[in-house]
Amino acid sequence: MNSGIRFDSVTVAYDGNVVLDALDLTVEPGEVMALLGPSGSGKTTALRAVAGFVRPVSGRVFLGGRDVTDLPPYRRGVGMVVQQYALFPHMRVEENVAFGLKAQKVAKGEIRGRVAQALDMTGMAAYARRHPRELSGGQQQRVAIARALAIRPGVLLLDEPLSALDARLRSGMLAELARLHRELPDVSILYVTHDQVEALTLADRIAVMDSARLRAYGTPRELYRSPSDEFTASFVGNANLLPVTVGEEGVFFGGRRIKVSGQAPGAADTLCVRPHLVGLGDGPNQLEGRVSEVQWRGATHRLYVDVDGHRVMADVRELKDPPSHGDAVTLHFAPDDAVLLAAGGSHD
Protein backbone atom coordinates (compact mmCIF):
# COMPACT_ATOMS: atom_id res chain seq x y z
CA MET A 1 0.00 0.00 0.00
CA ASN A 2 1.47 3.35 -1.07
CA SER A 3 0.45 5.19 2.05
CA GLY A 4 2.15 8.31 3.41
CA ILE A 5 3.04 11.57 1.70
CA ARG A 6 6.28 13.50 1.77
CA PHE A 7 6.86 16.97 0.38
CA ASP A 8 10.55 17.56 -0.15
CA SER A 9 11.10 21.29 -0.59
CA VAL A 10 8.23 21.55 -3.08
CA THR A 11 7.93 24.92 -4.83
CA VAL A 12 5.12 25.74 -7.23
CA ALA A 13 5.00 28.92 -9.30
CA TYR A 14 2.72 30.24 -12.02
CA ASP A 15 4.37 32.74 -14.35
CA GLY A 16 7.06 33.43 -11.79
CA ASN A 17 4.44 33.93 -9.08
CA VAL A 18 5.32 31.61 -6.20
CA VAL A 19 2.16 30.02 -4.81
CA LEU A 20 3.88 27.34 -2.76
CA ASP A 21 7.27 28.12 -1.31
CA ALA A 22 9.63 25.22 -0.54
CA LEU A 23 7.16 23.10 1.40
CA ASP A 24 8.69 20.40 3.60
CA LEU A 25 6.07 18.23 5.21
CA THR A 26 5.56 14.55 5.93
CA VAL A 27 2.24 12.82 6.38
CA GLU A 28 2.79 9.47 8.05
CA PRO A 29 0.99 6.36 6.84
CA GLY A 30 -2.46 6.30 8.39
CA GLU A 31 -2.22 9.87 9.60
CA VAL A 32 -4.81 12.61 9.06
CA MET A 33 -3.03 15.86 8.27
CA ALA A 34 -5.05 19.04 7.95
CA LEU A 35 -3.68 21.84 5.80
CA LEU A 36 -5.24 24.87 7.41
CA GLY A 37 -5.03 28.36 6.02
CA PRO A 38 -6.88 31.24 4.38
CA SER A 39 -7.57 31.24 0.65
CA GLY A 40 -4.45 31.87 -1.37
CA SER A 41 -2.23 30.37 1.32
CA GLY A 42 -1.04 27.58 -0.96
CA LYS A 43 -2.85 24.73 0.77
CA THR A 44 -4.85 23.66 -2.26
CA THR A 45 -1.77 23.95 -4.44
CA ALA A 46 0.02 21.54 -2.12
CA LEU A 47 -2.85 19.07 -2.46
CA ARG A 48 -2.88 19.44 -6.24
CA ALA A 49 0.84 18.78 -6.34
CA VAL A 50 0.18 15.43 -4.63
CA ALA A 51 -2.63 14.61 -7.09
CA GLY A 52 -0.40 15.56 -10.01
CA PHE A 53 -2.38 18.49 -11.36
CA VAL A 54 0.36 21.02 -10.78
CA ARG A 55 4.01 20.47 -11.50
CA PRO A 56 6.51 21.75 -8.95
CA VAL A 57 9.23 23.96 -10.39
CA SER A 58 11.54 22.36 -7.84
CA GLY A 59 11.36 19.76 -5.10
CA ARG A 60 9.97 16.25 -5.10
CA VAL A 61 6.69 14.66 -4.00
CA PHE A 62 6.77 11.15 -2.54
CA LEU A 63 3.85 8.78 -2.10
CA GLY A 64 4.56 5.76 0.08
CA GLY A 65 8.28 6.34 -0.35
CA ARG A 66 8.00 6.43 -4.16
CA ASP A 67 8.98 9.58 -6.05
CA VAL A 68 5.84 10.49 -8.05
CA THR A 69 6.87 13.98 -9.11
CA ASP A 70 7.05 13.00 -12.78
CA LEU A 71 4.06 10.66 -12.82
CA PRO A 72 0.80 11.78 -14.47
CA PRO A 73 -2.30 11.90 -12.21
CA TYR A 74 -3.77 8.66 -13.59
CA ARG A 75 -0.74 6.68 -12.43
CA ARG A 76 -0.62 7.99 -8.87
CA GLY A 77 -3.57 6.06 -7.46
CA VAL A 78 -4.69 8.71 -5.00
CA GLY A 79 -8.32 9.23 -4.07
CA MET A 80 -9.54 12.80 -4.38
CA VAL A 81 -12.70 14.53 -3.15
CA VAL A 82 -13.37 18.18 -3.92
CA GLN A 83 -15.76 20.80 -2.60
CA GLN A 84 -18.20 20.69 -5.52
CA TYR A 85 -18.25 16.84 -5.61
CA ALA A 86 -17.40 16.69 -9.37
CA LEU A 87 -19.64 13.67 -9.92
CA PHE A 88 -20.22 12.63 -13.52
CA PRO A 89 -23.76 13.94 -14.10
CA HIS A 90 -24.81 11.53 -16.85
CA MET A 91 -23.80 8.42 -14.89
CA ARG A 92 -25.76 6.71 -12.16
CA VAL A 93 -24.26 6.55 -8.67
CA GLU A 94 -23.00 2.99 -9.20
CA GLU A 95 -21.43 3.95 -12.55
CA ASN A 96 -19.71 6.89 -10.91
CA VAL A 97 -18.22 4.60 -8.27
CA ALA A 98 -17.29 1.96 -10.85
CA PHE A 99 -15.55 4.50 -13.11
CA GLY A 100 -12.15 4.28 -11.45
CA LEU A 101 -12.30 0.49 -11.27
CA LYS A 102 -13.05 0.23 -14.99
CA ALA A 103 -10.31 2.72 -15.80
CA GLN A 104 -7.87 0.61 -13.82
CA LYS A 105 -9.02 -2.53 -15.64
CA VAL A 106 -10.29 -4.29 -12.55
CA ALA A 107 -11.87 -7.65 -13.45
CA LYS A 108 -15.57 -7.29 -14.30
CA GLY A 109 -16.63 -9.83 -11.68
CA GLU A 110 -14.84 -7.92 -8.97
CA ILE A 111 -16.20 -4.46 -9.81
CA ARG A 112 -19.76 -5.13 -8.64
CA GLY A 113 -18.59 -6.26 -5.22
CA ARG A 114 -16.22 -3.35 -4.73
CA VAL A 115 -18.82 -0.79 -5.79
CA ALA A 116 -21.28 -2.27 -3.32
CA GLN A 117 -18.64 -2.24 -0.60
CA ALA A 118 -17.73 1.41 -1.21
CA LEU A 119 -21.39 2.45 -1.25
CA ASP A 120 -22.05 0.47 1.94
CA MET A 121 -19.16 2.17 3.66
CA THR A 122 -20.62 5.62 2.92
CA GLY A 123 -24.22 4.59 3.55
CA MET A 124 -25.28 5.17 -0.07
CA ALA A 125 -26.11 1.59 -1.07
CA ALA A 126 -29.81 2.41 -1.39
CA TYR A 127 -29.07 5.12 -3.96
CA ALA A 128 -26.99 3.08 -6.41
CA ARG A 129 -29.45 3.51 -9.29
CA ARG A 130 -29.95 7.26 -8.84
CA HIS A 131 -28.40 10.03 -10.87
CA PRO A 132 -26.34 12.68 -9.04
CA ARG A 133 -28.94 15.38 -9.72
CA GLU A 134 -31.47 13.35 -7.72
CA LEU A 135 -29.32 13.52 -4.58
CA SER A 136 -28.82 16.19 -1.92
CA GLY A 137 -25.44 17.87 -1.47
CA GLY A 138 -24.49 15.66 1.46
CA GLN A 139 -25.47 12.52 -0.46
CA GLN A 140 -23.49 13.65 -3.49
CA GLN A 141 -20.45 14.16 -1.29
CA ARG A 142 -20.86 10.63 0.11
CA VAL A 143 -20.91 9.28 -3.44
CA ALA A 144 -17.78 11.27 -4.25
CA ILE A 145 -16.07 9.76 -1.21
CA ALA A 146 -17.25 6.26 -2.19
CA ARG A 147 -15.92 6.83 -5.71
CA ALA A 148 -12.53 7.85 -4.33
CA LEU A 149 -12.38 4.94 -1.87
CA ALA A 150 -13.42 2.31 -4.44
CA ILE A 151 -9.97 2.36 -6.04
CA ARG A 152 -8.51 1.58 -2.59
CA PRO A 153 -6.08 4.49 -2.52
CA GLY A 154 -3.24 4.65 -0.05
CA VAL A 155 -3.73 8.39 0.11
CA LEU A 156 -7.01 10.28 0.25
CA LEU A 157 -6.98 13.96 -0.69
CA LEU A 158 -9.90 16.00 0.61
CA ASP A 159 -10.13 19.55 -0.73
CA GLU A 160 -12.61 21.53 1.38
CA PRO A 161 -14.97 18.55 1.24
CA LEU A 162 -17.56 19.99 3.58
CA SER A 163 -17.54 23.65 2.57
CA ALA A 164 -20.58 23.32 0.30
CA LEU A 165 -22.71 21.74 3.03
CA ASP A 166 -24.77 23.54 5.63
CA ALA A 167 -23.56 23.65 9.22
CA ARG A 168 -25.70 20.82 10.62
CA LEU A 169 -24.81 18.45 7.80
CA ARG A 170 -21.17 19.43 8.18
CA SER A 171 -20.85 18.19 11.76
CA GLY A 172 -22.56 14.94 10.78
CA MET A 173 -20.16 14.44 7.88
CA LEU A 174 -17.20 15.21 10.16
CA ALA A 175 -18.21 12.30 12.36
CA GLU A 176 -18.65 10.15 9.24
CA LEU A 177 -15.16 10.99 8.02
CA ALA A 178 -13.71 10.15 11.43
CA ARG A 179 -15.54 6.80 11.36
CA LEU A 180 -14.31 6.08 7.81
CA HIS A 181 -10.77 6.73 8.91
CA ARG A 182 -11.17 4.30 11.81
CA GLU A 183 -12.36 1.69 9.29
CA LEU A 184 -9.43 2.43 6.97
CA PRO A 185 -6.58 2.95 9.43
CA ASP A 186 -3.84 2.56 6.79
CA VAL A 187 -5.02 5.38 4.55
CA SER A 188 -3.22 8.70 4.87
CA ILE A 189 -5.55 11.66 4.58
CA LEU A 190 -4.55 15.14 3.49
CA TYR A 191 -7.41 17.43 4.43
CA VAL A 192 -7.40 20.95 3.04
CA THR A 193 -9.64 23.37 4.89
CA HIS A 194 -9.98 26.95 6.04
CA ASP A 195 -12.23 25.84 8.89
CA GLN A 196 -10.39 25.44 12.18
CA VAL A 197 -13.18 23.32 13.68
CA GLU A 198 -12.82 20.72 10.94
CA ALA A 199 -9.06 20.71 11.37
CA LEU A 200 -9.18 20.48 15.17
CA THR A 201 -11.83 17.75 15.10
CA LEU A 202 -10.41 15.46 12.48
CA ALA A 203 -6.68 15.92 12.22
CA ASP A 204 -3.90 14.04 13.96
CA ARG A 205 -1.69 16.96 13.01
CA ILE A 206 -2.35 20.37 11.56
CA ALA A 207 -0.11 22.27 9.17
CA VAL A 208 -0.90 25.97 9.17
CA MET A 209 -0.27 27.66 5.84
CA ASP A 210 -0.06 31.35 5.05
CA SER A 211 1.18 33.28 2.02
CA ALA A 212 2.51 30.19 0.21
CA ARG A 213 4.49 29.12 3.27
CA LEU A 214 4.16 26.60 6.05
CA ARG A 215 3.80 28.63 9.25
CA ALA A 216 3.59 25.96 11.88
CA TYR A 217 2.67 22.37 12.34
CA GLY A 218 1.93 20.09 15.22
CA THR A 219 -0.88 18.30 16.96
CA PRO A 220 -4.10 20.30 17.33
CA ARG A 221 -3.45 20.49 21.09
CA GLU A 222 0.06 21.85 20.66
CA LEU A 223 -1.03 24.48 18.17
CA TYR A 224 -3.99 25.48 20.30
CA ARG A 225 -2.29 25.50 23.70
CA SER A 226 1.03 26.95 22.68
CA PRO A 227 0.92 28.54 19.25
CA SER A 228 4.25 29.72 17.93
CA ASP A 229 3.14 32.96 16.29
CA GLU A 230 0.23 35.37 16.03
CA PHE A 231 -1.06 34.00 12.77
CA THR A 232 -1.28 30.47 14.08
CA ALA A 233 -2.79 31.68 17.35
CA SER A 234 -5.58 33.55 15.59
CA PHE A 235 -6.19 30.95 12.89
CA VAL A 236 -6.33 27.91 15.17
CA GLY A 237 -9.03 28.92 17.60
CA ASN A 238 -9.90 32.44 18.71
CA ALA A 239 -7.25 34.52 20.42
CA ASN A 240 -6.76 37.75 22.30
CA LEU A 241 -3.45 39.12 21.13
CA LEU A 242 -2.19 41.82 23.49
CA PRO A 243 0.92 43.89 22.86
CA VAL A 244 3.28 43.53 25.81
CA THR A 245 6.78 44.56 26.74
CA VAL A 246 9.06 41.93 28.16
CA GLY A 247 12.02 42.99 30.23
CA GLU A 248 14.12 42.15 33.29
CA GLU A 249 11.27 43.14 35.59
CA GLY A 250 8.70 40.93 33.94
CA VAL A 251 5.91 41.22 31.41
CA PHE A 252 3.95 44.44 31.17
CA PHE A 253 0.72 45.26 29.41
CA GLY A 254 -0.17 48.93 29.50
CA GLY A 255 1.63 49.48 32.79
CA ARG A 256 0.21 46.37 34.45
CA ARG A 257 2.55 43.60 35.43
CA ILE A 258 1.33 40.30 33.98
CA LYS A 259 2.24 36.94 35.46
CA VAL A 260 2.98 34.31 32.82
CA SER A 261 4.03 30.76 33.61
CA GLY A 262 5.83 29.80 30.41
CA GLN A 263 9.15 31.05 29.17
CA ALA A 264 9.26 33.90 26.70
CA PRO A 265 10.62 32.73 23.32
CA GLY A 266 13.48 35.16 22.80
CA ALA A 267 12.18 38.64 22.15
CA ALA A 268 8.47 38.30 22.74
CA ASP A 269 6.07 41.20 22.22
CA THR A 270 2.64 39.63 22.13
CA LEU A 271 0.58 37.85 24.73
CA CYS A 272 -1.99 35.30 23.59
CA VAL A 273 -4.97 34.40 25.80
CA ARG A 274 -7.89 32.31 24.56
CA PRO A 275 -11.24 34.09 25.13
CA HIS A 276 -12.78 31.15 27.00
CA LEU A 277 -9.90 31.27 29.50
CA VAL A 278 -10.67 34.89 30.38
CA GLY A 279 -12.94 35.16 33.43
CA LEU A 280 -15.17 37.93 34.68
CA GLY A 281 -14.44 39.40 38.13
CA ASP A 282 -11.41 39.57 40.39
CA GLY A 283 -8.51 37.13 40.08
CA PRO A 284 -4.92 36.95 38.93
CA ASN A 285 -3.85 39.21 36.08
CA GLN A 286 -6.71 41.64 36.44
CA LEU A 287 -7.70 43.89 33.56
CA GLU A 288 -10.17 46.75 34.03
CA GLY A 289 -12.14 48.03 31.10
CA ARG A 290 -15.48 49.01 29.68
CA VAL A 291 -17.85 46.71 27.81
CA SER A 292 -18.09 47.68 24.14
CA GLU A 293 -20.32 44.84 23.02
CA VAL A 294 -22.18 41.86 24.44
CA GLN A 295 -23.15 38.87 22.34
CA TRP A 296 -25.40 36.17 23.69
CA ARG A 297 -24.49 32.78 22.20
CA GLY A 298 -26.81 30.47 24.07
CA ALA A 299 -24.48 28.61 26.37
CA THR A 300 -22.03 31.51 26.63
CA HIS A 301 -21.81 35.26 26.57
CA ARG A 302 -19.09 36.82 24.47
CA LEU A 303 -17.98 40.12 26.00
CA TYR A 304 -15.91 42.61 24.06
CA VAL A 305 -14.14 44.75 26.61
CA ASP A 306 -12.12 47.85 25.83
CA VAL A 307 -8.96 47.78 27.98
CA ASP A 308 -6.76 50.84 27.38
CA GLY A 309 -7.82 50.95 23.76
CA HIS A 310 -7.30 47.24 23.18
CA ARG A 311 -10.24 44.94 22.55
CA VAL A 312 -10.28 41.91 24.83
CA MET A 313 -12.71 39.08 24.17
CA ALA A 314 -14.05 36.98 27.01
CA ASP A 315 -16.28 33.95 26.55
CA VAL A 316 -18.03 33.32 29.89
CA ARG A 317 -20.81 30.95 30.87
CA GLU A 318 -24.22 32.41 30.20
CA LEU A 319 -24.77 35.28 32.62
CA LYS A 320 -28.07 35.76 34.47
CA ASP A 321 -27.48 39.47 34.53
CA PRO A 322 -25.08 40.37 31.72
CA PRO A 323 -23.35 43.76 31.74
CA SER A 324 -24.47 46.21 29.12
CA HIS A 325 -22.62 48.54 26.79
CA GLY A 326 -20.41 50.99 28.65
CA ASP A 327 -20.37 49.17 31.99
CA ALA A 328 -17.06 48.95 33.82
CA VAL A 329 -15.96 45.36 34.32
CA THR A 330 -12.91 43.49 35.58
CA LEU A 331 -11.44 40.54 33.69
CA HIS A 332 -8.77 38.09 34.74
CA PHE A 333 -6.87 35.10 33.45
CA ALA A 334 -4.58 32.47 35.01
CA PRO A 335 -0.79 32.73 34.41
CA ASP A 336 -0.95 29.17 33.04
CA ASP A 337 -3.38 30.17 30.34
CA ALA A 338 -1.32 32.91 28.74
CA VAL A 339 1.32 32.31 26.08
CA LEU A 340 4.02 34.73 24.98
CA LEU A 341 4.52 34.88 21.22
CA ALA A 342 7.76 35.67 19.44
CA ALA A 343 8.19 39.12 18.00
CA GLY A 344 8.24 39.57 14.27
CA GLY A 345 5.91 36.70 13.67
CA SER A 346 2.95 38.89 12.98
CA HIS A 347 0.96 38.41 9.83
CA ASP A 348 1.09 41.61 7.87
Add this chain to the structure above:
Amino acid sequence: MTEVVRRVRVRCGLSRSSPRPWGVALPPVAFVALFILYPLALVLQQSCGYADVFTSEGFRHALWTTVWLALASTVGCLALGFALALVIAFVPFPGAKAVARFIDVYLSFPSFLITLALLFIYGTTGIVGSFQFLTTPWGVLLAEVTYFTPFVMRPLLAAFSQLDTAQLEAASSLGARAPRIVRRIVLPEALPALAAGGSLVLVLSLNEFGIVLFTGAKGVTTLPMLVYSKAILESDYPGACVVAVVNVLVSVGLYGLYRVVSRRAGA
Protein backbone atom coordinates in the same frame (compact mmCIF):
# COMPACT_ATOMS: atom_id res chain seq x y z
CA MET B 1 -41.55 33.50 -12.56
CA THR B 2 -44.76 32.39 -14.25
CA GLU B 3 -46.61 34.81 -12.02
CA VAL B 4 -44.45 37.64 -13.32
CA VAL B 5 -45.07 36.57 -16.91
CA ARG B 6 -48.81 36.47 -16.24
CA ARG B 7 -48.79 39.94 -14.73
CA VAL B 8 -46.83 41.38 -17.61
CA ARG B 9 -49.24 39.72 -20.01
CA VAL B 10 -52.21 41.19 -18.19
CA ARG B 11 -50.69 44.63 -18.06
CA CYS B 12 -49.86 44.57 -21.76
CA GLY B 13 -53.27 43.22 -22.65
CA LEU B 14 -51.77 39.90 -23.72
CA SER B 15 -53.65 37.78 -21.23
CA ARG B 16 -55.32 34.72 -22.73
CA SER B 17 -58.67 35.95 -21.53
CA SER B 18 -58.07 39.41 -22.93
CA PRO B 19 -60.13 40.20 -26.01
CA ARG B 20 -57.25 42.06 -27.66
CA PRO B 21 -54.48 39.54 -28.46
CA TRP B 22 -55.38 39.38 -32.13
CA GLY B 23 -54.86 43.05 -32.48
CA VAL B 24 -51.25 42.55 -31.42
CA ALA B 25 -50.66 39.31 -33.30
CA LEU B 26 -52.20 40.32 -36.60
CA PRO B 27 -49.44 42.48 -38.14
CA PRO B 28 -46.63 39.88 -37.79
CA VAL B 29 -48.94 37.08 -38.92
CA ALA B 30 -50.00 39.11 -41.94
CA PHE B 31 -46.36 39.89 -42.72
CA VAL B 32 -45.35 36.24 -42.55
CA ALA B 33 -48.32 35.24 -44.70
CA LEU B 34 -47.70 37.87 -47.36
CA PHE B 35 -43.93 37.62 -47.73
CA ILE B 36 -43.19 34.00 -46.88
CA LEU B 37 -46.20 31.74 -47.08
CA TYR B 38 -47.71 33.26 -50.24
CA PRO B 39 -44.54 32.83 -52.38
CA LEU B 40 -44.15 29.30 -51.03
CA ALA B 41 -47.74 28.57 -51.96
CA LEU B 42 -47.07 29.89 -55.48
CA VAL B 43 -44.09 27.55 -55.83
CA LEU B 44 -46.23 24.70 -54.61
CA GLN B 45 -49.00 25.59 -57.04
CA GLN B 46 -46.59 25.86 -59.97
CA SER B 47 -45.21 22.43 -59.22
CA CYS B 48 -48.56 20.70 -59.33
CA GLY B 49 -49.02 18.40 -62.28
CA TYR B 50 -45.39 18.17 -63.27
CA ALA B 51 -44.76 14.80 -61.73
CA ASP B 52 -42.85 13.65 -64.80
CA VAL B 53 -39.79 15.41 -63.42
CA PHE B 54 -39.55 12.66 -60.79
CA THR B 55 -39.02 10.00 -63.39
CA SER B 56 -36.06 11.71 -65.03
CA GLU B 57 -32.64 10.22 -64.45
CA GLY B 58 -31.11 13.66 -63.80
CA PHE B 59 -33.52 14.40 -60.94
CA ARG B 60 -33.00 11.10 -59.17
CA HIS B 61 -29.25 11.45 -59.49
CA ALA B 62 -29.35 15.01 -58.08
CA LEU B 63 -31.52 13.89 -55.18
CA TRP B 64 -29.11 11.10 -54.27
CA THR B 65 -26.04 13.33 -54.64
CA THR B 66 -27.63 16.01 -52.45
CA VAL B 67 -28.52 13.63 -49.66
CA TRP B 68 -25.26 11.72 -49.46
CA LEU B 69 -23.15 14.88 -49.78
CA ALA B 70 -25.10 16.52 -46.94
CA LEU B 71 -24.87 13.46 -44.73
CA ALA B 72 -21.17 12.95 -45.43
CA SER B 73 -20.46 16.65 -44.82
CA THR B 74 -22.30 16.49 -41.51
CA VAL B 75 -20.41 13.41 -40.36
CA GLY B 76 -17.12 14.92 -41.49
CA CYS B 77 -17.81 18.24 -39.77
CA LEU B 78 -18.85 16.54 -36.53
CA ALA B 79 -15.71 14.40 -36.41
CA LEU B 80 -13.29 17.14 -37.44
CA GLY B 81 -15.06 19.81 -35.38
CA PHE B 82 -15.07 17.66 -32.25
CA ALA B 83 -11.36 16.88 -32.60
CA LEU B 84 -10.38 20.51 -33.26
CA ALA B 85 -12.60 21.87 -30.48
CA LEU B 86 -11.06 19.38 -28.05
CA VAL B 87 -7.58 20.62 -28.89
CA ILE B 88 -8.52 24.30 -28.69
CA ALA B 89 -10.41 23.89 -25.43
CA PHE B 90 -8.22 21.47 -23.52
CA VAL B 91 -4.68 21.57 -24.90
CA PRO B 92 -3.03 24.69 -23.56
CA PHE B 93 -1.12 26.36 -26.38
CA PRO B 94 -0.33 30.01 -27.01
CA GLY B 95 -2.94 31.61 -29.21
CA ALA B 96 -5.78 29.22 -28.38
CA LYS B 97 -7.97 32.22 -27.57
CA ALA B 98 -7.08 33.89 -30.87
CA VAL B 99 -7.97 30.70 -32.75
CA ALA B 100 -11.30 30.52 -30.94
CA ARG B 101 -12.00 34.13 -31.86
CA PHE B 102 -11.00 33.53 -35.48
CA ILE B 103 -13.66 30.82 -35.66
CA ASP B 104 -16.29 33.46 -34.88
CA VAL B 105 -15.00 35.57 -37.76
CA TYR B 106 -14.80 32.55 -40.05
CA LEU B 107 -18.53 32.00 -39.60
CA SER B 108 -19.15 35.33 -41.29
CA PHE B 109 -17.17 34.43 -44.42
CA PRO B 110 -19.11 33.71 -47.60
CA SER B 111 -18.99 30.04 -48.58
CA PHE B 112 -17.52 30.63 -52.05
CA LEU B 113 -14.44 32.24 -50.47
CA ILE B 114 -13.35 28.86 -49.10
CA THR B 115 -13.97 27.23 -52.42
CA LEU B 116 -11.97 29.92 -54.15
CA ALA B 117 -9.11 29.30 -51.73
CA LEU B 118 -9.27 25.58 -52.39
CA LEU B 119 -9.10 26.29 -56.11
CA PHE B 120 -5.86 28.17 -55.56
CA ILE B 121 -4.36 25.20 -53.81
CA TYR B 122 -5.75 22.16 -55.59
CA GLY B 123 -7.17 23.63 -58.82
CA THR B 124 -5.88 22.97 -62.31
CA THR B 125 -3.50 25.92 -62.05
CA GLY B 126 -3.11 25.68 -58.28
CA ILE B 127 -0.08 25.52 -56.00
CA VAL B 128 -0.19 21.83 -55.26
CA GLY B 129 -0.94 20.97 -58.84
CA SER B 130 -3.77 19.85 -60.96
CA PHE B 131 -5.66 17.37 -58.91
CA GLN B 132 -8.84 16.68 -60.78
CA PHE B 133 -10.78 15.84 -57.66
CA LEU B 134 -12.08 19.36 -57.04
CA THR B 135 -14.56 18.90 -59.86
CA THR B 136 -15.75 15.61 -58.39
CA PRO B 137 -18.20 15.19 -55.49
CA TRP B 138 -15.15 14.65 -53.26
CA GLY B 139 -14.01 18.17 -54.00
CA VAL B 140 -17.42 19.49 -52.99
CA LEU B 141 -17.29 17.36 -49.85
CA LEU B 142 -13.84 18.72 -48.95
CA ALA B 143 -15.02 22.30 -49.46
CA GLU B 144 -18.20 21.79 -47.46
CA VAL B 145 -16.37 20.15 -44.55
CA THR B 146 -13.82 22.96 -44.59
CA TYR B 147 -16.45 25.63 -44.62
CA PHE B 148 -19.01 24.12 -42.23
CA THR B 149 -16.73 22.66 -39.53
CA PRO B 150 -16.63 25.93 -37.54
CA PHE B 151 -20.42 25.78 -37.33
CA VAL B 152 -19.96 22.64 -35.23
CA MET B 153 -16.99 24.03 -33.29
CA ARG B 154 -18.79 27.16 -32.13
CA PRO B 155 -21.42 25.37 -29.96
CA LEU B 156 -18.85 22.75 -28.94
CA LEU B 157 -16.42 25.36 -27.62
CA ALA B 158 -19.27 26.97 -25.71
CA ALA B 159 -20.16 23.57 -24.22
CA PHE B 160 -16.55 22.76 -23.35
CA SER B 161 -16.11 26.07 -21.55
CA GLN B 162 -19.07 25.08 -19.35
CA LEU B 163 -17.54 21.69 -18.59
CA ASP B 164 -16.44 21.34 -14.98
CA THR B 165 -12.68 20.78 -15.06
CA ALA B 166 -12.98 19.21 -11.61
CA GLN B 167 -14.79 16.33 -13.33
CA LEU B 168 -11.90 15.82 -15.72
CA GLU B 169 -9.44 15.93 -12.84
CA ALA B 170 -11.52 13.49 -10.81
CA ALA B 171 -11.59 11.10 -13.76
CA SER B 172 -7.86 11.48 -14.19
CA SER B 173 -7.07 10.82 -10.54
CA LEU B 174 -9.30 7.73 -10.69
CA GLY B 175 -6.90 6.33 -13.26
CA ALA B 176 -8.51 7.33 -16.58
CA ARG B 177 -6.28 8.41 -19.45
CA ALA B 178 -7.23 11.06 -21.99
CA PRO B 179 -9.07 8.78 -24.49
CA ARG B 180 -11.32 7.35 -21.79
CA ILE B 181 -11.99 10.81 -20.36
CA VAL B 182 -12.97 12.09 -23.81
CA ARG B 183 -15.18 9.08 -24.50
CA ARG B 184 -16.87 8.75 -21.10
CA ILE B 185 -16.92 12.29 -19.70
CA VAL B 186 -16.49 14.90 -22.44
CA LEU B 187 -18.49 13.27 -25.25
CA PRO B 188 -21.68 12.69 -23.22
CA GLU B 189 -21.57 16.30 -22.05
CA ALA B 190 -21.01 17.51 -25.61
CA LEU B 191 -23.94 15.63 -27.17
CA PRO B 192 -26.39 18.56 -27.09
CA ALA B 193 -23.80 20.82 -28.71
CA LEU B 194 -23.00 18.16 -31.33
CA ALA B 195 -26.71 17.83 -32.05
CA ALA B 196 -27.09 21.59 -32.43
CA GLY B 197 -24.04 21.96 -34.67
CA GLY B 198 -24.82 18.84 -36.65
CA SER B 199 -28.40 19.83 -37.45
CA LEU B 200 -27.21 23.24 -38.55
CA VAL B 201 -24.59 21.76 -40.88
CA LEU B 202 -27.03 19.20 -42.24
CA VAL B 203 -29.60 21.81 -43.25
CA LEU B 204 -27.03 24.26 -44.58
CA SER B 205 -25.21 21.65 -46.67
CA LEU B 206 -28.46 20.24 -48.06
CA ASN B 207 -29.20 23.66 -49.48
CA GLU B 208 -25.65 24.73 -50.28
CA PHE B 209 -25.37 26.35 -53.65
CA GLY B 210 -22.31 28.58 -53.79
CA ILE B 211 -19.77 25.86 -53.06
CA VAL B 212 -21.16 23.48 -55.67
CA LEU B 213 -21.30 26.25 -58.26
CA PHE B 214 -17.76 27.43 -57.55
CA THR B 215 -16.04 24.05 -57.68
CA GLY B 216 -17.19 24.02 -61.26
CA ALA B 217 -18.17 20.47 -60.71
CA LYS B 218 -19.90 19.54 -63.90
CA GLY B 219 -20.52 16.04 -62.70
CA VAL B 220 -21.97 17.20 -59.40
CA THR B 221 -25.57 18.24 -59.66
CA THR B 222 -27.40 18.75 -56.41
CA LEU B 223 -31.03 19.78 -56.01
CA PRO B 224 -30.27 23.51 -55.58
CA MET B 225 -28.11 23.32 -58.73
CA LEU B 226 -30.95 21.59 -60.55
CA VAL B 227 -33.39 24.30 -59.48
CA TYR B 228 -30.97 26.92 -60.74
CA SER B 229 -30.31 25.27 -64.10
CA LYS B 230 -33.98 24.50 -64.72
CA ALA B 231 -35.19 27.98 -63.77
CA ILE B 232 -32.42 30.18 -65.14
CA LEU B 233 -30.80 28.20 -67.92
CA GLU B 234 -33.77 26.24 -69.27
CA SER B 235 -36.56 28.64 -68.19
CA ASP B 236 -38.47 25.59 -67.01
CA TYR B 237 -40.12 27.28 -64.03
CA PRO B 238 -42.63 24.56 -63.19
CA GLY B 239 -39.85 21.97 -63.26
CA ALA B 240 -37.70 24.16 -61.04
CA CYS B 241 -40.61 24.53 -58.62
CA VAL B 242 -41.06 20.78 -58.39
CA VAL B 243 -37.40 20.29 -57.56
CA ALA B 244 -37.52 23.16 -55.07
CA VAL B 245 -40.49 21.60 -53.28
CA VAL B 246 -38.65 18.27 -53.11
CA ASN B 247 -35.59 20.09 -51.77
CA VAL B 248 -37.67 21.67 -49.01
CA LEU B 249 -39.28 18.34 -48.13
CA VAL B 250 -35.90 16.59 -47.98
CA SER B 251 -34.49 19.37 -45.79
CA VAL B 252 -37.37 19.32 -43.35
CA GLY B 253 -37.55 15.54 -43.39
CA LEU B 254 -33.85 14.92 -42.74
CA TYR B 255 -33.77 17.66 -40.13
CA GLY B 256 -36.75 16.10 -38.34
CA LEU B 257 -35.15 12.66 -38.49
CA TYR B 258 -31.90 14.07 -37.13
CA ARG B 259 -33.69 15.70 -34.19
CA VAL B 260 -35.48 12.47 -33.35
CA VAL B 261 -32.27 10.46 -33.50
CA SER B 262 -30.24 12.94 -31.48
CA ARG B 263 -32.99 13.15 -28.87
CA ARG B 264 -32.96 9.36 -28.59
CA ALA B 265 -29.22 9.59 -28.06
CA GLY B 266 -29.94 11.77 -25.04
CA ALA B 267 -29.00 15.11 -26.48
